[in-house]
Amino acid sequence: MAQSGVTVSIEAVHENQIQEVSLDGHETVIPPLSMSECLAKSAQKIDFGEEDEGIEGKQTSEEGTTEKEESAFQPSLWPWDSVRNKLKTSLTEIGVLLDVLNIAKEKKYMAIVQVQQDTSEPKSALQLLAKKKAISLQSICGGLNTAASVLISGAERLKRSQEEKGGVSSHDKFHIELLKLRQNWRLKKVGNSIIGDLSYRSAGSRFWQGGTFEVTKTTSLPSDQEGSTAQQYPLQVVIPSELEGSSYLQLEIKSVPDSMDLMSVTLQVPDGFGRTPLNAHWQSRLDTAQNVLFCKELFAQLAREAVQLKSNVPHVVVSNQIITNIFPGVQLSIVLCHSTGKGDKKTGPHSGKMDHKHVLEHSLHQLLREVHHRTLHLAAPHPVTAPFGMSKRRRLAGPTAMSRSDLKEMSDRSGETLLEQIIKQARHEVLRQRTMSVIDRLAGEIPDPQIMAHWSCLNSPLQSNVKIIITSNGYEGMRVTWQSLDLEIGVDGILVTTKDRRTLKLSFQEKEVEDIIRWQVSQHHIALSQNLARLIGWQVLSYNGCSGVGEMEGFACASSIQLVAPNNDRMLSVRSGPTSGLHVFLKIDSSGNLDPSLSSLVDPKWLNLGGTFRELDLEQIEGRNLATKLELIMAMVNKKR
Amino acid sequence: MGVVCVYTFPVPEGKSGQQVVDSLQRQLELLGAVKTANFSVDCETYQSNNPTGAAQRILHVLHNSEQPASCFAILDNGTTLVADVLFEVLVAKLTQSKSGKDGYYERRKGLKIESKGPRFELSDFIVKIGSVSMASNFKGILVEVEYCPCAIPGECWELMKEMMQSFMGTVVENPPMAVKNKKDQFYTPSDTVAQYLEHFNNFRKAVVNQSPR
Numbered sequence: 001m002a003q004s005g006v007t008v009s010i011e012a013v014h015e016n017q018i019q020e021v022s023l024d025g026h027e028t029v030i031p032p033l034s035m036s037e038c039l040a041k042s043a044q045k046i047d048f049g050e051e052d053e054g055i056e057g058k059q060t061s062e063e064g065t066t067e068k069e070e071s072a073f074q075p076s077l078w079p080w081d082s083v084r085n086k087l088k089t090s091l092t093e094i095g096v097l098l099d100v101l102n103i104a105k106e107k108k109y110m111a112i113v114q115v116q117q118d119t120s121e122p123k124s125a126l127q128l129l130a131k132k133k134a135i136s137l138q139s140i141c142g143g144l145n146t147a148a149s150v151l152i153s154g155a156e157r158l159k160r161s162q163e164e165k166g167g168v169s170s171h172d173k174f175h176i177e178l179l180k181l182r183q184n185w186r187l188k189k190v191g192n193s194i195i196g197d198l199s200y201r202s203a204g205s206r207f208w209q210g211g212t213f214e215v216t217k218t219t220s221l222p223s224d225q226e227g228s229t230a231q232q233y234p235l236q237v238v239i240p241s242e243l244e245g246s247s248y249l250q251l252e253i254k255s256v257p258d259s260m261d262l263m264s265v266t267l268q269v270p271d272g273f274g275r276t277p278l279n280a281h282w283q284s285r286l287d288t289a290q291n292v293l294f295c296k297e298l299f300a301q302l303a304r305e306a307v308q309l310k311s312n313v314p315h316v317v318v319s320n321q322i323i324t325n326i327f328p329g330v331q332l333s334i335v336l337c338h339s340t341g342k343g344d345k346k347t348g349p350h351s352g353k354m355d356h357k358h359v360l361e362h363s364l365h366q367l368l369r370e371v372h373h374r375t376l377h378l379a380a381p382h383p384v385t386a387p388f389g390m391s392k393r394r395r396l397a398g399p400t401a402m403s404r405s406d407l408k409e410m411s412d413r414s415g416e417t418l419l420e421q422i423i424k425q426a427r428h429e430v431l432r433q434r435t436m437s438v439i440d441r442l443a444g445e446i447p448d449p450q451i452m453a454h455w456s457c458l459n460s461p462l463q464s465n466v467k468i469i470i471t472s473n474g475y476e477g478m479r480v481t482w483q484s485l486d487l488e489i490g491v492d493g494i495l496v497t498t499k500d501r502r503t504l505k506l507s508f509q510e511k512e513v514e515d516i517i518r519w520q521v522s523q524h525h526i527a528l529s530q531n532l533a534r535l536i537g538w539q540v541l542s543y544n545g546c547s548g549v550g551e552m553e554g555f556a557c558a559s560s561i562q563l564v565a566p567n568n569d570r571m572l573s574v575r576s577g578p579t580s581g582l583h584v585f586l587k588i589d590s591s592g593n594l595d596p597s598l599s600s601l602v603d604p605k606w607l608n609l610g611g612t613f614r615e616l617d618l619e620q621i622e623g624r625n626l627a628t629k630l631e632l633i634m635a636m637v638n639k640k641r
Numbered sequence: 642m643g644v645v646c647v648y649t650f651p652v653p654e655g656k657s658g659q660q661v662v663d664s665l666q667r668q669l670e671l672l673g674a675v676k677t678a679n680f681s682v683d684c685e686t687y688q689s690n691n692p693t694g695a696a697q698r699i700l701h702v703l704h705n706s707e708q709p710a711s712c713f714a715i716l717d718n719g720t721t722l723v724a725d726v727l728f729e730v731l732v733a734k735l736t737q738s739k740s741g742k743d744g745y746y747e748r749r750k751g752l753k754i755e756s757k758g759p760r761f762e763l764s765d766f767i768v769k770i771g772s773v774s775m776a777s778n779f780k781g782i783l784v785e786v787e788y789c790p791c792a793i794p795g796e797c798w799e800l801m802k803e804m805m806q807s808f809m810g811t812v813v814e815n816p817p818m819a820v821k822n823k824k825d826q827f828y829t830p831s832d833t834v835a836q837y838l839e840h841f842n843n844f845r846k847a848v849v850n851q852s853p854r
Contacts, residue, residue, distance in 0.1 A: 399723050399725065
């Protein structure tokens with residue numbers, strides 16, 4: 001039966017899956033997928049990431065449909081999310097590609113330029129790396145080198161010590177030197193090091209600065225540069241830096257016309273002094289260091305006393321000098337000269353001689369040593385447990401019932417400071433020098449009587465004695481004619497004792513000594529004349545030790561004598577004064593002029609009342625000194641007529 | 642050390658010691674003396690403690706301000722010791738009673754006597770006017786005159802007598818015993834102290850004599 005238009009419809013079999021069958025027979029059918037759902041399902045099957053495998057993926061997707069259907073029921077993601085993301089990324093990439101193409105084509109804003117460094121970049125990295133490696137290699141090399149050198153030197157040392165045949169090894173040498181060192185210095189071991197003491201503490205010093213030195217073994221190898229003359233000691237001493245170099249105390253006395261002369265006392269340390277080389281023997285180095293310490297202590301004590309002492313004359317302390325006036329116009333300066341020995345080699349200008357008083361410097365050293373001694377040693381007897389106490393004199397003061405004035409004097413004398421003592425010694429030194437120079441000068445200037453000075457060989461730093469004897473040459477046998485003078489030179493002045501035991505006190509002026517000697521010279525002339533007259537036979541009419549007539553002398557007084565010949569016809573008058581000099585007058589009587597007829601009336605002795613004195617020119621008369629001249633005069637004049 | 646003479650100056654009835662001292666002082670100042678300082682001489686007495694009952698010895702310890710470093714110890718028989726002032730410490734130790742036993746010496750209390758007053762200097766002379774007191778009771782006046790340049794009493798006694806008589810009057814007639822005995826020997830400070838001790842003993846005896854009255 002063919003009818004017109006038979007509709008043939010093709011329908012899918014409504015074979016939907018039955019989800020569940022309820023108990024009442026009702027079937028719950030899973031609704032069939034809508035068209036969008038079907039498409040989503042299919043789209044999910046497509047894997048855009050894998051191009052080649054996409055087809056395969058499709059093929060396998062039909063097999064995995066059921067699995068995918070189950071995954072489609074996952075509620076979290078929107079099914080097109082991954083698709084969207086993938087499409088976005090592909091869009092971005094295509095946009096970039098488009099931009100690049102545009103840039104390449106249009107060249108308006110950007111242009112593609114060949115980058116040249118691209119090739120080198122990989123190369124510099126390599127270079128840096130290489131450099132680093134080289135540096136590290138170098139440092140390692142260097143480190144290894146030093147290590148090698150240390151090891152080699154150590155090995156050499158060991159080899160040397162092993163090699164020494166016979167003889168003492170250096171280790172033993174060190175100990176032998178150490179033994180010698182211990183014989184002279186105090187050492188003690190502190191930890192790993194050996195420390196010594198070079199201060200005077202054990203000798204009684206109380207100085208704040210201590211000197212400790214360290215003893216070390218010589219570790220450095222003998223260097224060939226210094227030559228074979230430099231001796232290598234197994235022992236080295238390390239001296240504290242403030243005691244390096246050497247120092248000495250310089251004492252100078254000079255006369256300044258006005259007040260103190262502060263400017264001229266500048267340090268004039270002779271250069272090249274105080275440079276003990278480092279490899280000098282340890283004994284000399286320690287000695288100089290100890291000397292430095294001693295000088296420091298000495299100067300510190302003097303400076304402290306100079307500041308604290310209350311005296312009439314102010315003492316000036318300027319850095320390393322102490323200046324004071326010991327007499328008006330005479331200045332004493334004490335300078336501490338310390339050269340560290342590290343200075344440059346240029347020599348300073350040596351303006352003027354340095355007039356050190358070495359004896360006084362030595363005396364300063366002795367005084368400080370005495371102070372040290374006194375702190376340690378107390379006069380016996382005292383118990384061993386009492387190291388300090390009274391002096392012997394004070395201890396005896398009780399039993400000897402010393403009065404208050406005695407005690408006061410004792411305390412004054414024992415409390416003398418170092419500065420006072422040295423000033424006293426300096427004053428005495430000045431006085432003695434001056435007296436010496438005056439006597440010597442006068443002995444040269446005055447030819448007529450001889451001036452002899454006998455200095456006592458027993459002196460003390462504060463007192464000297466001298467005996468001055470004035471005689472005439474050739475007539476020393478006549479002891480009576482001698483004029484002698486005793487001078488006792490003390491600290492402040494001079495005590496003069498004349499022949500007739502008169503005492504005079506002189507001050508420090510040089511002129512006073514000169515005056516006294518000149519006066520004694522004039523006295524000698526007259527005494528000589530007197531004795532000569534006695535010997536020859538002339539008679540002394542008058543002797544005047546201190547004549548008040550005639551011109552006045554500048555100082556002291558003149559003396560005169562009148563002598564008359566044995567036959568009474570000649571008269572000599574001698575007058576001698578310290579400033580007016582020596583004058584000899586002669587009077588010859590005029591008996592020859594008398595009328596011979598009168599001579600029987602008049603006694604000859606009255607004849608010599610008249611006549612005038614006439615001065616004799618002593619220069620013309622032969623003779624070495626007054627004695628010979630007078631003798632000649634008297635002999636000539638006395639000639640028998 | 643010169644020669645020293647110590648005399649008691651009598652205090653007339655009715656006058657106080659201070660008045661006499663003042664008058665003497667005025668006289669000296671008229672002579673031209675200059676007051677230099679004060680002086681003091683004191684004496685303490687110790688008695689020995691002999692447990693066996695042997696004779697008791699008396700020890701006097703004196704100080705003189707003229708010899709400040711010394712201490713004088715005089716026994717009853719006249720033996721004198723001149724020592725440092727630390728001797729007092731030794732005596733104190735001897736006086737101490739230790740571990741139950743009594744000390745060797747015992748201090749006699751109430752017998753400390755001293756002479757204090759001004760000291761004048763008149764060129765070569767030193768004159769001291771001392772008021773003697775025992776336990777703050779005034780006992781009398783002691784005048785001491787020292788002539789410094791000479792140390793032998795025989796040679797200067799006459800001069801001293803004349804000088805003393807000028808302000809003390811007839812009190813001074815005979816030299817003190819210590820001076821008389823040593824006419825030709827050197828005079829020592831212990832002699833001065835002996836003189837003082839004699840006077841002190843007299844003063845003490847005078848008290849004893851007067852007290853029963």
